[in-house]
Structure formats: C-alpha cells, structure tokens
Amino acid sequence: MKLTRQLGIDLPIFQAPMAGAQGADLAVAVSEAGGLGALPGAMLSPEALAAELAVIRDRTARPINVNFFCHTPPEPDAVRQAHWHQALSPYYAEFGLDIEAVPAGAGRRPFDSEACEVLEAVRPEVVSFHFGLPAPALLERVKAWGAMVLSSATTVEEARWLEAHGADAVIAQGLEAGGHRGMFLSEELSTQVGTLALLPQIKAAVGLPVIAAGGIANARGVAAALALGADAVQVGTAFLCCPEATTSAIHRRALMSEAARHTALTNLYSGRPARGIVTRLMRELGPISAQAPDFPLATAAIGPLRAAAEARGSGDFSPLWAGQNASGCREVPAAEVLAELAGGLGR
Structure with a gap:
C-alpha cells in the first residue's frame, strides 16, 4: 500500500x-x-x-x-470548580479525604x-x-x-x-x-x-x-x-x-471481564468526552456532567479519589479507557x- x-x-x-x-x-x-x-x-x-x-x-x-x-489551556472558573467539588464531596468524605486540599493544575x-x-x-x-x-x-x-x-x-x-x-x-x-x-x-x-x-x-x-x-x-x-x-x-x-x-x-x-461490554463517553475524568468502561462514578453522577471543569482541569479533583479507591483494589473512580470492542x-x-x-x- x-x-x-x-x-x-x-x-x-x-x-x-x-x-x-x-x-x-x-x-x-x-x-x-x-x-x-x-x-x-x-x-x-x-x-x-x-x-x-x-x-x-x-x-x-x-x-x-x-x-x-x-x-488551549482554559482559564480556571472558580464557580464551576466549587460546583464540581460539591458534587465530589460525598466521595471525599467516604474516603476521609480533604477536598480543600485538591491541588491546582492538570496533568x-x-x-x-x-x-x-x-x-x-x-x-x-x-x-x-x-x-x-x-x-x-x-x-x-x-x-x-x-x-x-x-x-x-x-x-x-x-x-x-x-x-x-x-x-x-x-x-x-x-x-x-x-x-x-x-x-x-x-x-x-x-x-x-x-x-x-x-x-x-x-x-x-x-x-x-x-x-x-x-x-x-x-x-x-x-x-x-x-x-x-x-x-x-x-x-x-x-x-x-x-x-x-x-x-x-x-x-x-x-x-x-464482562464489564468491558458497557462503555460510555464521559467528561468526568478530564473535562472532555472520552470513552471508557462504565464505573461507579459515571453511573452515579451521569457520564456527562456540566459541572466538570474544562479539559484538563477536571483531572485534579479526580486524582485523589482514584488513588484512594485503587489502594483498596477498586476502579470505581479510575478512567478505564476502552473502545466498544474489547474482544481483542x-x-x-x-x-x-x-x-x-x-x-x-x-x-
């Protein structure tokens, strides 16, 4: 070719x-x-x-x-970030984490x-x-x-x-x-x-x-x-x-696993739509949320939750990226x- x-x-x-x-x-x-x-x-x-x-x-x-x-890196929006933190605060409480300590910036x-x-x-x-x-x-x-x-x-x-x-x-x-x-x-x-x-x-x-x-x-x-x-x-x-x-x-x-058969587009993990295996976070907040900060600012508040859950062996808050056909x-x-x-x- x-x-x-x-x-x-x-x-x-x-x-x-x-x-x-x-x-x-x-x-x-x-x-x-x-x-x-x-x-x-x-x-x-x-x-x-x-x-x-x-x-x-x-x-x-x-x-x-x-x-x-x-x-293009976005300008932080304090109001939107406050709403995002509010949406995530129950999960932070569940893991004994301090949402006020979330670092600024993105990866x-x-x-x-x-x-x-x-x-x-x-x-x-x-x-x-x-x-x-x-x-x-x-x-x-x-x-x-x-x-x-x-x-x-x-x-x-x-x-x-x-x-x-x-x-x-x-x-x-x-x-x-x-x-x-x-x-x-x-x-x-x-x-x-x-x-x-x-x-x-x-x-x-x-x-x-x-x-x-x-x-x-x-x-x-x-x-x-x-x-x-x-x-x-x-x-x-x-x-x-x-x-x-x-x-x-x-x-x-x-x-x-059978979980790979169910994927969805979500902006929860980064702020932009991305396809991944449906997780607890996606089910409970909905895969697409207007509260998630613009890409890539949403990542900062998800990181501590991901780390805490993965330390317990759970992918509930992890971006499990995958296409619709994981059979390979x-x-x-x-x-x-x-x-x-x-x-x-x-x-």
Missing part, C-alpha cells in the same frame, strides 16, 4: 497512542513487528519525553509516531516549543495530534525535518479543516474508539458517528490518506476498514493487555496481536 511504502513500514496497522497505559516498550514492540508504534507525549514533561525517545531510538531503527494534544500539556525542541533532536518519522493541529509556526518546525503529520477527525468538517491547515493524513476516529474524542470544531456529541459511517465519508471528502480508528479489534475489522477505503487502520484497545503495556492491574481485569484484549505479546490483525490483509 502507498502509505506503508511512504512510511517505510511493513503493515498498514498503527498502534494508537494511549497516554497513561503505555510507554516506549509497546511502541518499540509494534514497530519492530512491522506496524507503526506510537509514543503518547500528552502527559510527559520534556525531560520524560526525551528519556522515552532515547529508549525507542536505542531499541529500534523502525519508524515511530509521537503523539500530542493541542488543546496534560498541549504541544509547545519545549516538546518540539525535544522532537527536533530525534526527528520521529510521524508526529500526530489530537484536538486539531498546533500553531502554524510549530507545525512548520515539525514538517521541517520531514515528519508526516497526522491528526484525528471525528467529522467530515474536521477532516476538511485538517487538510486545509496542513495535515498530511487524517485519522477517521469513529464513535467506537476508546479514550478521548478528537473533536475540535464542535462540542456537540450528536455529530459523532461510527467508524463504518465516518470512514467512507471522509475518504470521499479529502485527498489525503485516511486511517480508520474505532472498533477494530481483529483481522475481520481490519479487512472491513480496508474494504471501505482506509489506507491504514489504528488499533488501541486490543494492545492494552499486552505485557509491553503499562495498563494497571485494575484496568486489565476490567478489560478482560489478551495477555499476549504485542507482536502476536499485530500478527493476528494482519490476518485481515488478504495476503
């Missing part, structure tokens, strides 16, 4: 970057097995990013994708000049973004070393916007996909559609390569996406239980997952 030749990879299968559930190990395993491994940079400091990239370059010469968020930073400087020293072959694209000056710096730029589109309008603003390929992120929705032109959830509906529409609307993401967990899913015109597929959830992933034991148990989750090496997915390539 043209895209695989352009990238210098063997298989049109990309590993989705999954912040908080993986590091260099998974990225290296997938790239070494012939796919495109990915390193999520959204939660890494410049120093941590440099360290992870050094590990990757030391262990593989194959192409790699490094992923970032490019949101996700947008792509900036410091991150770009780290990348310039390593020159990854692919750099991908979520929530649109970075400022033109930053995008120009990324393209200057020849990197292919990808970004997620959840609607046809977003795909057209990405093409007009310098993306080299579009990830068609269907509603089934786990983790954060890449939506950036609208916050209206009714605009979000499934992969099999979104993919052919985006393919018809833009002249760029299109990567299908969402609900692809086995060889038949790969074959279906390619039959609908995808130039490649991106798979995340199926890799979460691999030994190379850093997925927590609580998260792994949930992924391999198995405790096998990432190379084996990739080989099974590649069975849908018809060769």
Whole structure:
C-alpha cells in the first residue's frame, strides 16, 4: 500500500497512542513487528519525553509516531470548580479525604516549543495530534525535518479543516474508539458517528490518506476498514493487555471481564468526552456532567479519589479507557496481536 511504502513500514496497522497505559516498550514492540508504534507525549514533561525517545531510538531503527494534544489551556472558573467539588464531596468524605486540599493544575500539556525542541533532536518519522493541529509556526518546525503529520477527525468538517491547515493524513476516529474524542470544531456529541459511517465519508471528502480508528479489534475489522477505503487502520484497545503495556492491574481485569461490554463517553475524568468502561462514578453522577471543569482541569479533583479507591483494589473512580470492542484484549505479546490483525490483509 502507498502509505506503508511512504512510511517505510511493513503493515498498514498503527498502534494508537494511549497516554497513561503505555510507554516506549509497546511502541518499540509494534514497530519492530512491522506496524507503526506510537509514543503518547500528552502527559510527559520534556525531560520524560526525551528519556522515552532515547529508549525507542536505542531499541529500534523502525519508524515511530509521537503523539500530542493541542488543546488551549482554559482559564480556571472558580464557580464551576466549587460546583464540581460539591458534587465530589460525598466521595471525599467516604474516603476521609480533604477536598480543600485538591491541588491546582492538570496533568496534560498541549504541544509547545519545549516538546518540539525535544522532537527536533530525534526527528520521529510521524508526529500526530489530537484536538486539531498546533500553531502554524510549530507545525512548520515539525514538517521541517520531514515528519508526516497526522491528526484525528471525528467529522467530515474536521477532516476538511485538517487538510486545509496542513495535515498530511487524517485519522477517521469513529464513535467506537476508546479514550478521548478528537473533536475540535464542535462540542456537540450528536455529530459523532461510527467508524463504518465516518470512514467512507471522509475518504470521499479529502485527498489525503485516511486511517480508520474505532472498533477494530481483529483481522475481520481490519479487512472491513480496508474494504471501505482506509489506507491504514489504528488499533488501541486490543494492545492494552499486552505485557509491553503499562495498563494497571485494575484496568486489565476490567478489560478482560464482562464489564468491558458497557462503555460510555464521559467528561468526568478530564473535562472532555472520552470513552471508557462504565464505573461507579459515571453511573452515579451521569457520564456527562456540566459541572466538570474544562479539559484538563477536571483531572485534579479526580486524582485523589482514584488513588484512594485503587489502594483498596477498586476502579470505581479510575478512567478505564476502552473502545466498544474489547474482544481483542489478551495477555499476549504485542507482536502476536499485530500478527493476528494482519490476518485481515488478504495476503
């Protein structure tokens, strides 16, 4: 396929970057097995990013994708935060925690000049973004070393916007996909559609390569996406239980249980809609709440609850990110997952 030749990879299968559930190990395993491994940079400091990239370059010469968020950090809203704390206060009382001691700030930073400087020293072959694209000056710096730029589109309008603003390929992120929705032109959830509906529409609307993401967990899913015109597929959830992933034991148990059949979009954990396994917090507050502070400020007050519950072996307050099809989750090496997915390539 043209895209695989352009990238210098063997298989049109990309590993989705999954912040908080993986590091260099998974990225290296997938790239070494012939796919495109990915390193999520959204939660890494410049120093941590440099360290992870050094590990990757030391262990593989194959192409790699490094992923970032490019949101605009919001201004804190004291009134909204007070309402959010009020909603969470019963849970804080249950665990004997002090909600007044919740630290300010959040754990996700947008792509900036410091991150770009780290990348310039390593020159990854692919750099991908979520929530649109970075400022033109930053995008120009990324393209200057020849990197292919990808970004997620959840609607046809977003795909057209990405093409007009310098993306080299579009990830068609269907509603089934786990983790954060890449939506950036609208916050209206009714605009979000499934992969099999979104993919052919985006393919018809833009002249760029299109990567299908969402609900692809086995060889038949790969074959279906390619039959609908995808130039490649991106798979995340199926890799979460691999030994190379850093997925927590609580998260792994949930992924391999009946609970994984029930996922929902929620903004409770970060402030933006993201798909995960339904938890106690989501059931009791409702998965979408107007009280949750804007992304990523909601994270601060959830963190202490998550830590306290996980210390008791519970995922009631944990973001158990997962797509709608977790059937591919198995405790096998990432190379084996990739080989099974590649069975849908018809060769």
